[in-house]
Amino acid sequence: MKPDVFIAATLRKRTPDYDTSWAPLVIGLGPGIEAGKHAHVVIETKRGHYLGRLIHQGEAIANTGIPGSIGGVDKDRVLRAPQAGVTRNLHGIGDLVAAGDVILTVDGQPVKTLIPGVVRGLIADGFNVKKGQKLGDVDPRGDADYTRTISDKGRTIAGGVLESILAHFAKQNI
Incomplete structure (x- = not known):
């Protein structure tokens, strides 16, 4: 059975083993995934201005190996x-x-x-x-509640995934 949407959310940071043939809409998260080859859409996962951005051509920002700063610590x-x-x-x-x-x-x-x-x-x-x-x-930051809720980064990435899915199916209904 072939899904309508395949979301690769493993953040493996290396070349994926899937491609656009896996589903009518393949969404990849983060670096190392090329839009148009591995996925139809790539979602930016690096903290900052472009977090959650939909990429239809090319790749997300390369992995720097340095995590985003939280509370002034990276x-x-x-x-x-x-x-x-x-x-x-x-x-x-x-x-x-x-x-x-x-x-x-x-x-x-x-x-x-x-x-x-x-x-x-x-x-x-x-x-x-x-x-x-x-x-x-x-x-x-020392707040255990943050481990039981969705982070700003997670929520923004999820919003990018949802935007991609809604745009894909809206195009089919035009």
Whole structure:
């Protein structure tokens, strides 16, 4: 069965394994996806003026490797694997943590947060990871409610997806 709309929302940041033949409307989120080749529409995911923009030709802004600033903190809020191995979580999403706390381990090697805040994202326990892989992030604003609601970034990207779907089906009815 072929869907009417296929949304690739994995934010893999590498060349996708799907293309426009997968559905009448294929929507891709973020860098590494080319509109017209991999997707009919690409949605910009980089924070800033163009967040949520529909791209009908070309690609989203390239991945810089530096996350958007939240509360004045960017790369220091990200948790990365110190080595390849299997994760063991010591904290969960929504936990309040202090700078220096061990959030998880990778084959016994501790992964510490550099900043105080709330664990906002975290890879699944028992997951096999590569050295340097992003494992999660800590929100320096320290509000656990933010982990249970849609962020401004998520809401804007979702709005771009909805706009794309509505525009696609409106064209069919003209």
